[in-house]
Amino acid sequence: MSDVSESSEAIWSMTKVLRSTIVSSVIMGTGVILVALAFYPPFSAVGIVLGVIGAWLNMRFLDRSIGKISLEEGESMKSLRRRVRGPVLIRLGILTAGVLGLVILYSPVGIGSLVGLVVFQFCFIVNLGRAQLASGGSE
Helix, strand or coil, X not given: CCHHHHHXXXXXXXXXXXXXXXXXXXXXXXXXXXXXXXXXXCHHHHHHHHHHHHHHHHHHHHHHHHHHCCCCCCCCHHHHHHHHHHHHHHHHXXXXXXXXXXXXXXXXXXXXXXXXXXXXXXXXXHHHHHHHHHCCCCC
């Protein structure tokens, strides 16, 4: 199989993983919101929504930034990773600072947003594992 077809297959697979992650995190997030509304302060549900949206935005920015980067002539993978690392760390730092700020300012919203982040990441890992198993595992 050529490099081009492997690359396009990987992009298609990742697109399917992201799409199924969004759908499953909305479904799971809705269930978690219903539990939060039944047992916890109502603003925790707002935090869960903020957390899922924040994780989704982070994933979209990561997906777009990786899609724009290409390995230039004579460039090593190490330098490519270095170019990606900076913006990713900045985004994660902003997201973390936002969640910690919410926890400090109003803990039900902050803890809810942390739960929303966890819900999205859990769905992402499950869908990524499912796609890996469907493709025959790692080679």
